[in-house]
């Protein structure tokens with residue numbers, strides 16, 4: 001099944017169950033001071049759940065463009081390293097606003113997955129909320145009983161509050177959820193290890209695909225839970241993960257959603273995306289990760305620009321700029337791409353996604369142009385940085401020194417976006433080493449400065465102060481590979 005048909009089948013199914021199919025809300029949010037990017041399908045319905053606006057349609061479904069690079073949901077570190085977390089992804093969802101509840105939500109999810117999509121029932125697991133004594137919350141027996149009508153009892157697993165109790169924020173609607181997981185391993189592997197033990201264990205082929213949230217409580221200011229008079233359903237299914245399952249793949253990047261992009265990156269770099277045991281082939285692994293990162297990031301960048309958010313020096317624009325530069329860095333460093341290449345992926349992307357998201361096709365030229373200009377400017381920064389490090393090494397050499405001081409490494413990192421390993425590589429060319437400790441110290445100092453400024457954002461919605469926009473992006477420091485945090489334009 002092609003991805004376009006998978007999306008259509010989802011929407012048609014819920015339409016046949018009386019849902020109104022609505023468009024995706026923009027991915028970049030302009031008018032909500034509490035959230036910069038849409039991170040779940042339900043964001044656009046927040047006011048309906050809170051009772052702040054009138055409900056027109058009791059049943060709604062859509063495919064929502066989401067971005068998870070900041071705040072409560074920040075998946076940036078996983079992207080490319082694993083094969084099923086993206087920055088930008090589509091969340092397929094169905095909602096009931098005070099209309100149907102658990103019974104239909106569970107029945108329809110099961111019907112869609114097993115009757116329409118024909119997923120193998122023996123690969124599916126469901127989790128239900130196990131209860132929480134500190135909150136006096138009981139196990140979600142209702143969900144267990146409903147699931148039992150569809151799935152063998154040993155495939156119904158208990159989940160804790162972290163995974164199976166959804167809350168909007170410190171206050172507001174909340175409730176238990178039930179998640180559907182799929183085991184995509186080979187028959188042989190499945191014989192060896194019981195899939196049930198791998199659910200929620202970050203196994204790349206035993207993955208969560210669909211979250212069904214049953215909103216039945218209201219979290220009050222005093223933290224008590226009060227049952228809601230009118231209960232709601234909020235579900236979200238990862239479209240790319242579903243496509244992986246339906247297309248018989250073991251990586252989202254092997255689906256028709258990403259393959260055209262990967263192929264284009266192979267063309268541009270002259271390198272191959274190799275299906276190898278990545279643990280054993282370090283170089284292939286690095287190339288594969290770089291290609292995945294680029295194929296992922298171009299989507300986040302292009303969709304943001306299509307939403308009217310250009311890369312800039314603050315707020316959402318800065319987040320986009322950083323994602324773009326991250327992708328360029330991977331291309332430059334690992335794929336040896338020394339000229340703008342991201343912009344050349346735009347036609348491929350528009351071709352793949354333009355039917356479902358016309359905004360991509362309509363603004364293809366603009367998107368390409370904006371990305372090209374960003375890339376040119378960043379390449380210049382990289383080149384300047386390269387000259388700078390050459391100069392530093394030459395000077396130190398002349399002084400008979402064999403170590404690049406930590407402050408210099410930090411300057412290259414901070415100002416020119418040079419990851420430490422890149423600096424190290426160049427220094428090695430001069431037979432020099434790096435003062436790692438000094439670098440760590442400078443980095444730590446900067447982190448402390450920024451930590452003070454950053455929001456501690458732990459819920460889906462946080463009320464920011466009016467002028468917080470710039471600070472809001474300050475907390476993505478924890479990225480595993482060394483990260484570019486501030487740039488001085490050169």
Ligand code: ATP
Nearest residue numbers: 068075084085086089208209210211236237238241
């Ligand atoms: P995970 O545990 O895999 O990080 P999640 O529990 O954070 O997922 P939810 O908030 O429940 O995800 O979102 C609903 C669905 O959206 C998930 O079941 C998953 O299929 C999909 N999803 C979540 N995050 C991502 C992502 N970064 N990239 C692609 N799909 C995602």
Ligand code: MG
Nearest residue numbers: 073074075085
């Ligand atoms: Mg997650």
Ligand code: MG
Nearest residue numbers: 163179200208
């Ligand atoms: Mg999860």
Ligand code: MG
Nearest residue numbers: 163179208211
């Ligand atoms: Mg989940």
